[in-house]
Amino acid sequence: MTVTASILHGAATTDTITLASLASDTNLVAGREGTAVSHEDAEIDSVVGGKVMTGTSPTASRQIEIWAAGSYDGTSFSGAATGSDANLTPQEKTLLKLLTIIPTSATSNQAYTWGPFSLAQAFGGTLPRKTSIFIVHNTGVNLNATGGNHEVKRTPVNYVSA
């Protein structure tokens, strides 16, 4: 009897992360972390993506960085992230995993859609117990003030056999 394995994408979920009016940081350190999502005894991978919108009259040629923090025990997170939807200045940003860097322009209220990125691959092949997304930018002005113009979503990935 032949068994076929295939990928099963679950329903996408939305992270809780407040990006509206997120302040710019010239040093690209002080940003916003979202609420951590648990992967314990669940999916093999989590594919994450989202959208972010710059504010009014941003400085040209700047960037928005998307990072992922992971927890090794379900409680402590890399870079002293907290797993909560809150402003965060990581202990050391390079302790997080860089997902992507979005180059931005001087266009006001410009929407950028990023992802999808595999969190399992970002963490060397295995999902941590929990992960959170950290976003920081240096566009010179606050991000767009409307919450609905920003989002982080993730899709769980499993294998099924039949």
Added chain:
Amino acid sequence: MAVAFNAGLSNRLRNAAAPLVSTGYPVTVAAWVYPTTTAAARSVWSLTDPAAAASYFNVLQSSGDQWSLIASDGTASTVSGGSVTANAWTFLAARFITTTNRRLDGLLPDGSTFAIQSTASRAPTNLSMLAIGAREVSTPAIFFTGRIGEFWYAAANIAGTGALDSGLLRSLAYGGPFARPSLAAKVIEYRAFRKNRVTGEGGDVYVGAGQQMQSWTNVNGVTIGPHPPLPYWYANPRQRKTLLPF
């Protein structure tokens, strides 16, 4: 781990048998650079006649805290641009295209880019010495302080004669040369410096088709330091990502 240099120790890496034509042109060299000092000239990379004082190609940070590109055949032609930021990573891609066209493009830590060009005719000769972290001329000088990672070079101009397109520059920076097959085919040598300084380990060193493994010397004890943060999708030369269903 990137390689870490200390100008006070005059340390550098050098290859006395550069697999490049003695006139140098064309050559492309790129790397992530993390200077830790300013207000002094510090050499990132050079291709030189080690027996002469002033026959070389050089990529460096200037004493005026700008990134500079020099070609000298006895008389130096220097162009500078882009601000040097200490303790932050900058990606540099230098192209010595022809005797009258040399370019340096860079991605700065704040996300902005710069592009500089020199059109002054310069034709250095007997270029045989590659060095990272110094201008390896008859009296080596302009030593670097800081870290360098993801270093690679090609005996070719990887793009047209103009400044690098912003998208290509960022692709090279965050995806690496192996993310673009047409460019990857031109790479002569790639050293990630993730694992070691001069010896090769799987995936850390790559030499192009028809090339021999290059012999580098660690002069005065170059050490290692933190690597530039790169996304997981940065393409290493032997990286294979294959789904293994079970």
